[in-house]
Amino acid sequence: xxxxxxxxxxxxxxxxxxxxxxxxxxxxxxxxxxxxxxxxxxxxxxxxxxxxxxxxxxxxxxxxxxxxxxxxxxxxxxxxxxxxxxxxxxxxxxxxxxxxxxxxxxxxxxxxxxxxxxxxxxxxxxxxxxxxxxxxxxxxxxxxxxxxxxxxxxxxxxxxxxxxxxxxxxxxxxxxxxxxxxxxxxxxxxxxxxxxxxxxxxxxxxxxxxxxxxxxxxxxxxxxxxxxxxxxxxxxxxxxxxxxxxxxxxxxxxxxxxxxxxxxxxxxxxxxxxxxxxxxxxxxxxxxxxxxxxxxxxxxxxxxxxxxxxxxxxxxxxxxxxxxxxxxxxxxxxxxxxxxxxxxxxxxxxxxxxxxxxxxxxxxxxxxxxxxxxxxxxxxxxxxxxxxxxxxxxxxxxxxxxxxxxxxxxxxxxxxxxxxxxxxxxxxxxxxxxxxxxxxxxxxxxxxxxxxxxxxxxxxxxxxxxxxxxxxxxxxxxxxxxxxxxxxxxxxxxxxxxxxxxxxxxxxxxxxxxxxxxxxxxxxxxxxxxxxxxxxxxxxxxxxxxxxxxxxxxxxxxxxx
Amino acid sequence: xxxxxxxxxxxxxxxxxxxxxxxxxxxxxxxxxxxxxxxxxxxxxxxxxxxxxxxxxxxxxxxxxxxxxxxxxxxxxxxxxxxxxxxxxxxxxxxxxxxxxxxxxxxxxxxxxxxxxxxxxxxxxxxxxxxxxxxxxxxxxxxxxxxxxxx
Numbered sequence: 225x226x227x228x229x230x231x232x233x234x235x236x237x238x239x240x241x242x243x244x245x246x247x248x249x250x251x252x253x254x255x256x257x258x259x260x261x262x263x264x265x266x267x268x269x270x271x272x273x274x275x276x277x278x279x280x281x282x283x284x285x286x287x288x289x290x291x292x293x294x295x296x297x298x299x300x301x302x303x304x305x306x307x308x309x310x311x312x313x314x315x316x317x318x319x320x321x322x323x324x325x326x327x328x329x330x331x332x333x334x335x336x337x338x339x340x341x342x343x344x345x346x347x348x349x350x351x352x353x354x355x356x357x358x359x360x361x362x363x364x365x366x367x368x369x370x371x372x373x374x375x376x377x378x379x380x381x382x383x384x385x386x387x388x389x390x391x392x393x394x395x396x397x398x399x400x401x402x403x404x405x406x407x408x409x410x411x412x413x414x415x416x417x418x419x420x421x422x423x424x425x426x427x428x429x430x431x432x433x434x435x436x437x438x439x440x441x442x443x444x445x446x447x448x449x450x451x452x453x454x455x456x457x458x459x460x461x462x463x464x465x466x467x468x469x470x471x472x473x474x475x476x477x478x479x480x481x482x483x484x485x486x487x488x489x490x491x492x493x494x495x496x497x498x499x500x501x502x503x504x505x506x507x508x509x510x511x512x513x514x515x516x517x518x519x520x521x522x523x524x525x526x527x528x529x530x531x532x533x534x535x536x537x538x539x540x541x542x543x544x545x546x547x548x549x550x551x552x553x554x555x556x557x558x559x560x561x562x563x564x565x566x567x568x569x570x571x572x573x574x575x576x577x578x579x580x581x582x583x584x585x586x587x588x589x590x591x592x593x594x595x596x597x598x599x600x601x602x603x604x605x606x607x608x609x610x611x612x613x614x615x616x617x618x619x620x621x622x623x624x625x626x627x628x629x630x631x632x633x634x635x636x637x638x639x640x641x642x643x644x645x646x647x648x649x650x651x652x653x654x655x656x657x658x659x660x661x662x663x664x665x666x667x668x669x670x671x672x673x674x675x676x677x678x679x680x681x682x683x684x685x686x687x688x689x690x691x692x693x694x695x696x697x698x699x700x701x702x703x704x705x706x707x708x709x710x711x712x713x714x715x716x717x718x719x720x721x722x723x724x725x726x727x728x729x730x731x732x733x734x735x736x737x738x739x740x741x742x743x744x745x746x747x748x749x750x751x752x753x754x755x756x757x758x759x760x761x762x763x764x765x766x767x768x769x770x771x772x773x774x775x776x777x778x779x780x781x782x783x784x785x
Numbered sequence: 786x787x788x789x790x791x792x793x794x795x796x797x798x799x800x801x802x803x804x805x806x807x808x809x810x811x812x813x814x815x816x817x818x819x820x821x822x823x824x825x826x827x828x829x830x831x832x833x834x835x836x837x838x839x840x841x842x843x844x845x846x847x848x849x850x851x852x853x854x855x856x857x858x859x860x861x862x863x864x865x866x867x868x869x870x871x872x873x874x875x876x877x878x879x880x881x882x883x884x885x886x887x888x889x890x891x892x893x894x895x896x897x898x899x900x901x902x903x904x905x906x907x908x909x910x911x912x913x914x915x916x917x918x919x920x921x922x923x924x925x926x927x928x929x930x931x932x933x934x935x936x
Contacts, residue, residue, distance in 0.1 A: 605853070639882075
């Protein structure tokens with residue numbers, strides 16, 4: 225019967241009972257508190273306050289009336305002043321008494337006896353005395369006042385003090401009585417309160433036990449089911465007979481378990497797919513890595529080649545600049561050469577002419593030398609003849625013996641002369657021969673020279689024409705050289721740009737390689753994660769039979785990067 | 786004694802003037818057939834046939850050059866005691882000097898055909914004395930002059 229109720233309803237009922245108990249207890253406590261408060265306030269208002277007022281009245285009588293009258297008697301104050309003060313005190317005393325009267329009437333419920341009755345007599349007496357005092361004061365009769373104060377006023381004051389003391393004592397007794405009464409009331413209330421609390425605690429304990437049991441039993445079932453779930457056993461189903469919130473919860477839990485089983489199966493399949501995909505990706509990444517490395521190497525080679533190209537282009541540029549300069553110089557030199565060749569042409573013509581004249585002069589010289597040779601030959605012959613004659617003469621003289629001695633001397637002298645002549649002519653002949661040979665060779669040389677000059681003249685003319693052509697060609701060459709130079713400069717720039725681009729490419733390749741490496745490590749992590757995932761999934765027992773677990777563990781040999 | 790000097794290519798010779806008839810200039814030679822090489826030929830001297838012997842060829846085997854100083858020395862040659870003297874020409878180079886020897890000078894005999902003169906005499910030159918009579922072989926001169934006589 226109790227279990228068919230919903231937990232909410234059970235809780236509401238329980239809390240309502242508890243609240244009811246609380247309210248009852250509270251109301252009881254409140255009532256007791258109010259009683260004690262009432263008694264306390266009545267004690268203050270009707271017992272303690274009158275005590276103060278009585279004390280004030282006593283003081284008024286002693287200080288304001290008796291004291292003033294004494295002062296008047298000793299002539300410390302004037303009559304009028306004393307009268308005013310006495311009247312004022314009289315009014316205050318009357319007022320105080322009337323207030324006390326009111327208080328006594330207000331406390332009718334609490335005080336059975338009228339405690340002020342003993343003082344009624346005193347009040348009327350004091351009124352009479354004070355009235356007569358004011359009459360005396362108005363009359364300003366010192367003697368009467370003196371007698372009055374001795375006979376009436378001082379005894380009244382003493383009576384006053386005595387009466388008020390009695391009254392105060394009575395009041396204190398009344399308070400004590402009331403305290404005792406309230407003590408008794410408190411002990412009675414305490415007993416009933418204790419009973420009430422014990423009953424409340426007992427009721428709430430019983431209800432709590434019931435409630436806790438009705439909640440903890442299904443919770444323990446849930447806990448057990450959750451334990452199974454945590455161990456990966458998804459086959460456990462919850463059964464709850466009662467028709468309360470836990471029924472809905474267990475239904476939901478069962479549904480969740482089913483969904484979880486489906487989900488895990490899906491995850492399992494996905495995990496296998498992920499593993500295979502990771503393997504493929506890893507292979508691809510490895511290929512990519514090698515490709516990137518190759519690319520890096522290639523780009524390095526390209527960079528080196530382009531650097532070389534750039535260097536070569538720079539060298540070429542320098543060379544082309546030199547070539548340009550040289551072409552310019554060549555052009556200049558060729559034009560200078562052309563001019564010089566023209567001069568040479570003129571000079572050669574002159575040389576040809578002068579060589580012809582030299583030839584004619586040389587032939588004349590040769591003729592003269594021939595003449596000299598003829599003359600010397602003649603002289604030589606004559607000398608020879610003379611020598612021969614002298615020889616024969618000497619021989620004849622020898623044959624003549626003693627007679628031919630003088631003749632022999634003459635013949636010897638003649639022969640010496642002839643010899644000297646012969647020697648001289650021989651010298652001349654030698655000189656002439658030399659001259660003739662020199663002239664002959666000179667003529668030959670000059671003829672050869674003339675021929676050379678003529679040939680040179682022709683060659684110079686040819687050279688002149690060739691140089692003209694060279695000048696034209698060189699001048700024509702300057703434009704293409706400039707073009708080539710510009711082209712090479714552009715090539716150099718291009719090579720540099722290529723080099724820079726290749727550097728950038730290289731950098732990019734390196735970055736790619738790094739990122740490939742990172743990707744590789746990421747894939748490794750991914751693989752590891754998928755492994756972990758598969759391990760985690762393998763913990764779950766989907767249908768409750770162990771045979772199904774084997775096909776997870778089989779895939780543990782999946783490749784790792 | 787008067788010596789006539791002449792030269793071959795390498796040697797200087799001196800000849801006694803005793804046998805010399807005359808020295809004449811070089812003339813064109815008529816070759817004589819069937820004679821040794823040293824017979825230069827024959828010249829016409831004053832209408833007479835004069836055989837000429839090349840001394841260069843005879844002494845050193847080299848022909849005489851035709852120089853101005855190349856001359857024909859005509860000597861009187863006696864073949865034997867019976868026959869009359871015959872003139873014969875000796876062709877030699879540098880025939881242009883004579884030397885007068887001291888009176889009591891005797892040549893330093895050296896062999897049959899050659900005499901050496903003191904170098905001090907002929908201007909510090911070593912000169913060989915040439916004996917023309919002993920020079921020619923007998924049969925040759927005979928044949929020469931036989932031929933000559935036949936013509």
